[in-house]
Amino acid sequence: AQSVTQLDSQVPVFEEAPVELRCNYSSSVSVYLFWYVQYPNQGLQLLLKYLSGSTLVKGINGFEAEFNKSQTSFHLRKPSVHISDTAEYFCAVSDRGTSYDKVIFGPGTSLSVIP
């Protein structure tokens, strides 16, 4: 069965510092990978996704993520964070071979950017 682990429940970081949010998944088949962001009191919106090809994926707002198949990881990075990046970040995975698009979400990482 699929599962998604986000080891850090909370990540505080100073403004303009770099940040990495970790995501590991387990699956017996090939997967698609996603990062979603949830700003306070809003729904989730897509940051980026990995479908195939280059393992380095660039998303909105300067975020990028790298797919590492051997380590079953999909860590999210940003070289310099802003106050506006304060939000909850969710990693998600779906099986390539499923007949429907069930997506498994991780528990989320709360990023707090400190001025």
Added chain:
Amino acid sequence: NAGVTQTPKFRVLKTGQSMTLLCAQDMNHEYMYWYRQDPGMGLRLIHYSVGEGTTAKGEVPDGYNVSRLKKQNFLLGLESAAPSQTSVYFCASSLGGPYNEQFFGPGTRLTVL
């Protein structure tokens, strides 16, 4: 385009009461979903629909029912609310397929006393 909208935004129920949450999307998406979000648990799928007139159970379907009479609407019902159903409920829609993103509504915060 409004995207995905949810009604109501907040609701307080007493144990045993019933209610219906409405989700509407204007993107002509085939797939629609209902999730609940609880602290430290991420999003868990309650029910989903792959097209008008179809519904299917997700990860945590007990205590909920759904209907998809029109393609643009997906209703979530609680027949007899319990305190364990206190949560934030999100509706989402997508074009379908495991590679397409889901578009989320703003959520409904439900408290069951």
